[in-house]
Amino acid sequence: xxxxxxxxxxxxxxxxxxxxxxxxxxxxxxxxxxxxxxxxxxxxxxxxxxxxxxxxxxxxxxxxxxxxxxxxxxxxxxxxxxxxxxxxxxxxxxxxxxxxxxxxxxxxxxxxxxxxxxxxxxxxxxxxxxxxxxxxxxxxxxxxxxxxxxxxxxxxxxxxxxxxxxxxxxxxxxxxxxxxxxxxxxxxxxxxxxxxxxxxxxxxxxxxxxxxxxxxxxxxxxxxxxxxxxxxxxxxxxxxxxxxxxxxxxxxxxxxxxxxxxxxxxxxxxxxxxxxxxxxxxxxxxxxxxxxxxxxxxxxxxxxxxxxxxxxxxxxxxxxxxxxxxxxxxxxxxxxxxxxxxxxxxxxxxxxxxxxxxxxxxxxxxxxxxxxxxxxxxxxxxxxxxxxxxxxxxxxxxxxxxxxxxxxxxxxxxxxxxxxxxxxxxxxxxxxxxxxxxxxxxxxxxxxxxxxxxxxxxxxxxxxxxxxxxxxxxxxxxxxxxxxxxxxxxxxxxxxxxxxxxxxxxxxxxxxxxxxxxxxxxxxxxxxxxxxxxxxxxxxxxxxxxxxxxxxxxxxxxxxxxxxxxx
Ligand code: COA
Numbered sequence: 015x016x017x018x019x020x021x022x023x024x025x026x027x028x029x030x031x032x033x034x035x036x037x038x039x040x041x042x043x044x045x046x047x048x049x050x051x052x053x054x055x056x057x058x059x060x061x062x063x064x065x066x067x068x069x070x071x072x073x074x075x076x077x078x079x080x081x082x083x084x085x086x087x088x089x090x091x092x093x094x095x096x097x098x099x100x101x102x103x104x105x106x107x108x109x110x111x112x113x114x115x116x117x118x119x120x121x122x123x124x125x126x127x128x129x130x131x132x133x134x135x136x137x138x139x140x141x142x143x144x145x146x147x148x149x150x151x152x153x154x155x156x157x158x159x160x161x162x163x164x165x166x167x168x169x170x171x172x173x174x175x176x177x178x179x180x181x182x183x184x185x186x187x188x189x190x191x192x193x194x195x196x197x198x199x200x201x202x203x204x205x206x207x208x209x210x211x212x213x214x215x216x217x218x219x220x221x222x223x224x225x226x227x228x229x230x231x232x233x234x235x236x237x238x239x240x241x242x243x244x245x246x247x248x249x250x251x252x253x254x255x256x257x258x259x260x261x262x263x264x265x266x267x268x269x270x271x272x273x274x275x276x277x278x279x280x281x282x283x284x285x286x287x288x289x290x291x292x293x294x295x296x297x298x299x300x301x302x303x304x305x306x307x308x309x310x311x312x313x314x315x316x317x318x319x320x321x322x323x324x325x326x327x328x329x330x331x332x333x334x335x336x337x338x339x340x341x342x343x344x345x346x347x348x349x350x351x352x353x354x355x356x357x358x359x360x361x362x363x364x365x366x367x368x369x370x371x372x373x374x375x376x377x378x379x380x381x382x383x384x385x386x387x388x389x390x391x392x393x394x395x396x397x398x399x400x401x402x403x404x405x406x407x408x409x410x411x412x413x414x415x416x417x418x419x420x421x422x423x424x425x426x427x428x429x430x431x432x433x434x435x436x437x438x439x440x441x442x443x444x445x446x447x448x449x450x451x452x453x454x455x456x457x458x459x460x461x462x463x464x465x466x467x468x469x470x471x472x473x474x475x476x477x478x479x480x481x482x483x484x485x486x487x488x489x490x491x492x493x494x495x496x497x498x499x500x501x502x503x504x505x506x507x508x509x510x511x512x513x514x515x516x517x518x519x520x521x522x523x524x525x526x527x528x529x530x531x532x533x534x535x536x537x538x539x540x541x542x543x544x545x546x547x548x549x550x551x552x553x554x555x556x557x558x559x560x561x562x563x564x565x566x567x568x569x570x571x572x573x574x575x576x577x578x579x580x581x
Contacts, residue, residue, distance in 0.1 A: 015160065018062035019044045020053055020084070021069045023559070024464075024566060026403065027087070027149045028068045029425050033466035034153045035066075040160070043568040046559050050075045056562075057082065060569035064163055066156060067118070074118040084118035085128055085159050089148045092130045093173070093180030095123035098188035100140045100148070104211035105188070108135050111143075113151040114182075115159040117170055126170035128159035137206075139231075141214035142353050145402070146484055150423060188212075190219045195229075197243030202260040206232050209264070214320075217268055222253075222280075223287045230277060231265030231319050233300065248291040249299025251279035263300040266319055274366040276554050279319075282366070302327065303334050308492060310345065310499035312338045312394075317351025321408060324360035325373070328380035332387055339393050344499040344508075347397045347491060348388075348415060355400040355424075356408025358440075361433075365554040370547060371539040378439050378535055381407055382528055385440045388414035389524065392512040395498060399491045400424045401484070406433065409475065410440040413449055416511065417477040419494070421487050425464045428475060432462055432563075434549030437534035444527040448518070450474035462565040 017040050021028045024044060035042045045056035047070055057065070057078065065084040067074065074084050090099035091112040103111045112132035117125035131151040136143065162168040188211070195208050195218060209232035212218045217228030222245065231252070240246035240256035247254035252263040266277045267284075274283075281288050296302065306313050316331050323331070338346050350356055359377040367373030388396055388411075398412035400420035405427040412418050420426075430438035446455035454473045470476040480490045498504070538546045551557070564571040 015063045015164070016041045016060060017043075017160070018056060018060050018065045018569075020047050020056070020065055020067045020074070021045075022047050022071045023069060025069050026145050026425065027152055029427075029464040030149050030153055030423065030466075031066070031068050031087075031156055033425060033464060033469075034157065035160070037466065037468065038157065038160070044562060044566040045569070046562040047072065048558075048560065048562075050077065052561070053078060056567070056569055059572075064160065066160075068152065068156075073122055076120070079118040083163065085115050085156070085163075086118050086123070086125065087152050087156060088114045088116060088123050089144065089152070090114060090123075091132060091180070091182040092127060092176050093182030095182070095184040096186055098185065100143060101188045101211040102185050103135065104140060104143070105192075105207055107207065111135050111147070113148055113155050115152075115155045116173070124173050126172050127176055128162055128170045129155040131155045131158075137210075139210045139213040145353055146423075150484075190216075193218045195220060197255075197257065200257065202234055202257045202262060205257050205262050206234060209262075217277075222267065223284055225269055226271065227283070228268040228270070229264050230267065233263045233265070235261040235263055236298065238294070245288075246292065247294050247299070248281055248288045249294040250296040250302055251281050252300035253280045253284065253288060253291070254294070254299070265300055276362050276365065276556075277320075278362060278366055282363070303331055305334055305338055307341065307343060309496045310343050311492070311495045312341050312343045312346045313349050313492075313495075314338055314346065315349045315351070316356075317353070318356070321351065321354025321357035321402070321405070322360040322362065323356055323358065323377075323381065323408075324363040325376045325380040327360070328377070328384050332380070332384045335384065335387055339387075339391055344394060344504050345397060345495050346391070346394045347399050347495050348412070349399050349401065349488070349491070350404070350412075351402060353402040354408070355398065355402055355404040356411055357403075357405040358407030358411075358430075361550050362554050365550060370550070374539045374546075375536070378407075378532070381411060382439050382441065382532070385411050385414045386524060386528070389441060389444075390515065392508065392515055395504065395507060395511070397491075397495060397498075399480075399487075399495075401487050403427070406430050406436075407438060407440045410438065410442040410445055413445045413475060414441065418475065419478040419480055419491065420467050420470070420476050421484060422467055422479050422481045423484065424467055424470075426467075426470050426475060427464050428458050428470075429462045432549070433553065434538070434545035434547065435543075436538050436546050436549075437531065439528070439531040439535055441524065441527050441531070443531055444518075444522075444524065462563075 065082050068087045092114050110132050114130040115128045119125040131154050133147045133151050209218050209229050213230045217230050220229050238261040242258045244256050245253050246256050252265040254261050264280050267280045268277045303316050364370050364373045396415040398415040398418045403425045409426050409428040430436040450473050467479045
């Protein structure tokens with residue numbers, strides 16, 4: 015079938031749907047929902063059988079839904095309507111939630127129901143639930159709806175019919191006055207729910223050090239107390255604020271009035287205010303990196319917010335990694351975080367730096383140091399285990415390990431070009447030919463599309479896919495890593511690894527790869543072409559796209575090719 019994904023942005027859910035529908039052998043293309051005219055133009059060009067809208071911020075116009083079947087993915091259970099579905103259920107501490115696929119009609123979220131799936135809720139941020147439970151349910155529900163669409167006997171159920179028994183209802187946009195934290199009254203659990211139900215967007219409006227800010231990335235603390243509402247400590251990137259029955263760490267904040275009006279670590283935004291605060295070591299406070307050991311295997315966890323890795327974070331991770339290589343273990347597993355393995359250099363921190371070019375340079379060098387240390391490790395077999403997605407340099411950093419394992423739902427974006435034609439480093443020019451072969455390396459670098467684990471496995475970006483519930487991923491990785499560490503040939507394998515590394519080094523030293531990559535990166539950062547700086551600015555400030563990139567809008571590039579051929 016020809017399926018047009020009409021979407022506000024190519025977000026994680028849309029990316030997974032795109033991959034899944036393509037795997038199901040549908041002909042899929044994407045159009046950003048910019049205005050009625052461009053949407054209509056896409057329909058005229060592509061002539062879709064079906065329009066699926068995974069993520070919209072406005073209603074589909076009558077002129078479109080009256081003529082075409084348009085299926086909307088709504089992140090709520092049957093009967094739920096309104097723009098703050100997940101926010102309400104997190105705030106109200108719901109046990110289960112769901113996704114409904116309904117047909118667009120004159121009333122928002124009130125069309126006939128084509129499919130719905132429910133899932134158990136988890137204590138997590140809205141963004142994390144969206145990237146995991148909602149996305150998985152959405153893919154299943156859309157696949158069901160597509161099957162129903164192909165079955166001429168199927169009749170979608172009118173919402174009115176379902177409303178008799180449905181638990182969902184119409185709920186308004188959750189305004190900031192509902193989200194507001196009453197520090198003198200709300201207990202820690204409520205403060206966490208209020209921040210989590212607004213994280214990643216829009217954040218909870220609050221006041222810190224006399225400035226109006228939006229709060230994100232909240233975690234419960236252990237054993238800290240103070241006067242409710244007071245900032246009482248700092249730890250790593252976070253500050254600690256007392257509640258009526260404990261305290262919370264707040265890792266990230268946004269000050270919309272500041273000249274850097276995007277999310278930044280709390281201790282960076284308030285660098286001048288936090289110096290004298292009581293400092294809690296990261297291991298007991300806001301912990302971004304931790305190591306655990308079990309049966310000859312060391313596990314390094316690094317759940318950096320949004321998978322972004324600033325210079326200091328890369329350096330801290332490198333130090334932790336070097337420490338791990340000194341332990342009497344045989345395997346090291348790089349676990350990343352639950353939502354992201356890594357998304358490469360930290361674009362927000364770069365944007366906020368005095369010299370973004372210098373900070374880009376420092377950040378890519380810190381990433382390269384880490385990548386190099388992984389590549390040069392001959393004392394251990396190193397595994398990258400992806401619980402969550404990876405993008406840009408994060409994918410190539412993972413490939414620096416001997417093996418890359420990923421959960422079946424992981425999506426990779428192994429490309430840098432969307433960031434203003436960034437050349438990229440992390441030794442990708444060494445790693446891709448080595449693990450993927452020259453042809454696949456070319457395919458990977460030329461594509462600018464997300465890929466699922468099947469394709470990544472075929473191309474050599476992954477070595478193993480771990481199936482099953484996400485909740486069981488860590489246990490499955492531990493079992494696999496333990497088996498690997500206990501294999502009788504592990505010492506042979508380590509010896510071979512050392513010989514291969516020496517051979518590779520003799521063929522072309524790592525320093526030469528790095529030098530060549532960084533020469534190109536220097537041009538991106540300091541050269542005459544400002545594309546990278548412009549793209550980074552647009553990314554960080556979330557500047558809306560005014561057109562769909564041709565890499566996504568296959569229907570537009572097809573027509574362009576047709577025109578070129580005709581000319
Ligand atoms: N630096 C800083 N923030 C980053 C980031 C990075 N490298 N990568 C992602 N983020 C942030 C996004 O701004 C977004 O922030 P929000 O919480 O305010 O919404 C959040 O992480 C999630 O990203 P989003 O783009 O919504 O996720 P996605 O799953 O839809 O897309 C990517 C994933 C990887 C395709 C996309 O995030 C991306 O292109 N990131 C930039 C990668 C890059 O170019 N890195 C630099 C070169 S190494």
